[in-house]
Structure formats: structure tokens, C-alpha cells
Amino acid sequence: MTEDRQSTKCRLLDAAESLFAEKGFENVSIRELAAAAEVNVAAVNYHFQGKENLFHEVILRRFVIQRDKTLAALDDLLTETDGHPGVDQVIGILVRQHMEGALAGPGSASFLSLMARQMQPGHSHMAGTFFKEMVAPVYGSFSRAIIAARPGLKQEQLSWISASIVGQIHHFIMRWQKRQDLESDPESLQIMLRAFPPLGFSLSEYSEQVTEHIIRFSTAAIDGMYPEVTP
DSSP: OOHHHHHHHHHHHHHHHHHHHOOGGGGGGHHHHHHTTOOOHHHHHHHHSSSHHHHHHHHHHHHHHHHHHHHHHHHHHHHHHHTTHHHHHHHHHHHHHHHHHHHTTTTHHHHHHHHHHHHHHTOOTTTTHHHHIHHHHHHHHHHHHHHSSSSOOHHHHHHHHHHHHHHHHHHHHHHHHHHHHHOOOOOHHHHHHOOOOOGGSSHHHHHHHHHHHHHHHHHHHHHHHHHHOOO
């Protein structure tokens, strides 16, 4: 792809991510997308064969990178530990990859807003593809790694464990995003900071503190509920 074509495609992806996050897939027209990207309307069909494929590429552009990094890190951990990782090591990979993917880099806020819209009732466009291509592979790899760390866990237990960890991750990510939204409302921001002082940290320190908390909290919960059985 030539540099001009690549530039046009990137501008469309950036514009689409921002507009879809703000308005939702259904409420954004191809004409709006083209205007925001400063390209002609035909460019949307030329590069993406329509709005739906453009939306798909917006999701894939960010999440595939995070997915593949998570899968690779879990595979590497199993190799490095000869298939016997620690529970905390497995949890640490999942948490760090999610926190870095959600909070690091330009455009993260828009992408989080976009994903939040997709998880709401009535905004399920491409939900099947998202769960099949993104969520299922990570869940499968994480489950195998946790079982390697704590053999004997049942499927129902794995479901609760993964849901709990991911729920914590999303909660702390959205707390940070809400903190950014309140920059223009100092009084409300101070109330939030008094309720949860870590939100006053730098982004890197906040991310590290949250990661360490989730690892310790979740590992302790698993140890307490599903203790390791010594042969």
C-alpha cells in the first residue's frame, strides 16, 4: 500500500473510532466519517467496503494487538516455568496486558468509550465476532494457564475466577477514565480523590498499584477458595 493510501486509511480509522465512540455505530453516516477524515465518501468503500467493515477494523486494530500480546505472554510463561506457573504470574499477565492496552497510548479514551457502548444492551453490533475472535482465545489461554497453576479447577470455577478478575480490571480502568472526565469539575474531582486517593497518582503509578492489588487480592482469593492440593 502506498504512503498516501495508508495515510487515508489511518485517517478513516482514527475518525471512525472517535465518532463511533461518541455517537454509536448506528448514528454515524459514511458522509460524516469521510468529512471527519477529510477524504471523499468513495474512500470509505474503497478501503473498507462499507461502514460495517470499517467498524470491524477499528476494533481489530487495537484489540488484536492486545490479544496477541496476551496469548504470547501466557505461552511464554508456560514454557519458562515448564508448565507449572504460579497463580500470581498468570493473573499478572492478564492484568498488565489489559491495563496497558486500555490506558496507554493515544486514543485509549475513545476506544474505551467505544467498547463500553458495545457492551450495553441495544448496542450489540459485531458482538458475536468480538467474543469469538477476541474474548474466547484469551479466555481459553488464561484458563489453561490457571489450570496449570492450580490443577483440578472445574469449568464453573474458572468462569467465576476469570469474570472476577476482568471485572476488577474494568472497574479500575473506568475509574481512571471517570477521573479524567471530572477535570473540569474540581469539586466532584476532590470528592472522588478523597474516596479513592490512588486516583491522584500519575497514570503509570496508578496502573502499577492497581495491577499489584488485583494480583494480590485475586491470588489470595483463589488460594483461600481453591487451595493447592499436595500429592
